[in-house]
Amino acid sequence: MDSAVLSGRSLSRHFSVKGAAAPVEAVRDVTLEVAPGALTALVGPDGAGKTTLLRMAAGLLAPSGGSLSVLGVDVAARPQEVQDRISYMPQRFGLYEDLSVQENMDLYADLHGVPADVRRERFERLLHMTDLARFTSRPAGKLSGGMKQKLGLACTLVRLPELLLLDEPTVGVDPLSRRELWEIVRQLVEQERLSVIVSTSYMDEAERCQQVFVMHQGRLLAAGAPADLRSRAEGLSFTAVPRTGNSARTLQARLLDARDVVVDAVPEGGHVRFIRRPDASDGAVAQLLDGLPVNPVPARLEDGFMMLLRAAPPPPTLPTLPTSPTLPASPALTPPAASKPARAAGPAGGADSMIEVRDLVRKFGDFTAVASTSFSVARGEIFGLLGPNGAGKTTTFRMLCGLLPASSGFLQVAGVNLRHARAQARAKVGYVSQKFALYGNLTVRENLDFFGGAYGLYGQRLEQRTSQVLEEFQLGGQEHMPSGQLPGGFKQRLAMATGLLHEPEVLFLDEPTSGADPLARREFWRRITTLSEQGVTVVVTTHFMEEAEYCDRIVIQDAGKVLAIGTPREVRKQADDAGNMEDAFIRIVEQNRNGGAP
Incomplete structure (x- = not known):
């Protein structure tokens, strides 16, 4: 596809790790093409190679092998030409916390040489899209996490790029701010026909994209529209209802442990959503569920994603250093605190309460960060x-x-009053x-x-x-x-x-x-x-x-x-x-x- 905004052929990148016998292959023999004017997602487990691929696309890393062109330009040969035409927002975008919202935007506009007449119109649009117009004089360090992410995106877009690369833009962001960030991205794609490639850990975010690439262990595991990937779990997704008095968490753990019957299980709305293995017999499923009410549900992208990963080979271990004695792998998920007596979780409060909070207040000068909060935990x-x-x-x-003293109120953890004996409680x-x-x-x-x-x-x-x-x-x-x-x-x-x-x-x-x-x-x-x-x-x-x-x-x-x-x-x-x-x-x-x- 000649018009692809990104095209990679047999792309690879390895890194040398101090003390390791062989280099680590972060990206291995990846071939892909990204369509223009669309929203494209990179998804995959930790260490899949998503960030490395984005950094190569941004001209910050040179491929170890293969070829990579961005906007028709060989990025390894002419990285500056690519960087002049794209914008890249890494996971830890560099805001200057002592500078105001406006000063941060001015700084990035200066760095990119945005003319004064262009930046006025651009700033107005970005401040409106991010809802930061009311906060232009506020120092960036005083913004909430979601507002910082929106400011980082605004600074990334002070010039209008041909391609926008976003690396996990919503990590650490609450659901409200996450929704607002995605609304901004949607507007950019629909109204400005901007091409966007985003790496994300949220499968519901990837579901909004036109194209999804699934990476695993540095390789490209699958690619296609969300519907194509969802189809891998169609007819295999269900919800089960726990018995009265039993938690969804406990049922989920039981289903997850039955790897020969269940691909995945996760609590959802008081039920447990699970994917049965295609080769599991009806009898094995019925025995595992033991008469629980079960309903089929439409497959979603996360279901297809989990089907892909469970079918993939297990991840390789990290490079083992010669001086390290090897311990046997743990046969089960046994917690370090297994020697403690088991107790069923119950309602908080009473003699078995481990945390007691009453009328807790914390002020920073005239600002009240926590106002008269009360609860207990069993x-x-x-x-x-x-x-x-x-x-x-x-x-x-x-x-x-x-780690922080209360301004007023009662706070007790594990039987110790934190207002008087914080070190003992810790x-x-x-x-x-x-x-x-x-x-x-x-x-x-x-x-x-x-x-x-x-x-x-x-x-x-x-x-x-x-x-x-x-x-x-x-x-x-x-x-x-x-x-x-x-x-x-x-x-x-x-x-x-x-x-x-x-x-x-x-x-x-x-x-x-x-x-x-x-x-x-x-x-x-x-x-x-x-x-x-x-x-x-x-x-x-x-x-x-x-x-x-x-x-x-x-x-x-x-x-x-x-x-x-x-x-x-x-x-x-x-x-x-x-x-x-x-x-x-x-x-x-x-x-x-x-x-x-x-």
Whole structure:
């Protein structure tokens, strides 16, 4: 196709990894063509090669082999010519936080040489599209996460490119802001006929695209319109209704473990959506479901995606360094806290309450970030903190972890009053942050030693726990690999391992699956379900609304206030019986911002 905006032939790119015996192949023998004037998605598991492909398309990396042309130009031979005609928004777009919204846009317009008469009209349109016109004088560092992403997109578009490359533009963005960002992209494609290539972990985002490329282990696994990929799961997708008193999370875990019968399973609207294997017998399916009500549902892109990945060969292990002793792979998802007595999760409060929050307030000068918040969390419960960017949930989370003192109110975690003994409480909790607070220049083993010492583990006890978590999180053989060189999925495992080394009673997870693909999210939540069954209390923040369905109860905050609290079913009911949690979340937040009006 001569008019393709991007054309690759037998494209490859490898990287040398310090200490590894062979280079890592990030992109392997990829041939593809991207149609002009359309929205195209790159999807795939962590480490599939999506970002590497986009960086090569932007002229920031040279291919190791094959050819790549962008807008008809050989990007390896003439990268500057390509860069003059495209715009690229990486995952961590460089805003200047001390500069205002307007000053950031002026700076990028200066860098791209946009004439004054052109930039006036362009700024007006971009500020209108992003709804940032009211905030032009606000420093970028004072914007919420969603507003920062919209400003980054505006700065990327201060000149009108022929091709726009977006690398995970909605990672860490709440559902409201995510919807707004996609509306901007849709307008650009429809009104300006802009060609857009976006990498994304959200399959519902990829479903909006005209063309989808599925990558896996650096290779192109499949390509086509969303309908083509959905068809792989047509007739195989169903929902099952858990028995009264049983959680969707528990049923999902049972279905996921039956790999010879079920391809995938995920909680959704109080039910469990699952894909049966094409070769599974009706008898095996019936035995697994044990009389539960089952209904067929239309296939969606995520179903086709999971069918592709489950059929693909397992991912290769990371390069094993010669000095690393290899531990046997973990036979099951056994949590580090397995020695703790198992308890069923129940309603929060009472003598078995692990977290008590009453009239909690946090102010920063005249600004109230959290206003009179109250709730309790039971032992073994999974409790979700949800809210738009800037809603106050991160501040609440940091107070619960003992990282930030409360201005007023009562706060107790694991029987310790955090207003008087924060250090004592921290010894009973584990914490996994969104950015995975690992030391990139330290090896896997050195990170475990450091965090173990920080939690008071030494000598034989530290050695014992380190061996256990290396095995349980399947990190054996990678002990001497610098953590900064691990793929994101392995970093997530290591972060979980460091947070659970000391067998905490309460585990805090701050957007732990941000940017993770559906396959990695399933694996992660299977582990969390097991931890909960063993009596570990889990508090999680997330922008993936499907993950709220894993929680026993959730709270939705906005502008520092609690808008809703209860089980996922109760919250959906409060939102006029919304069919899924994302719709419920948007309705509740919008009604609050509209003064209660729907």
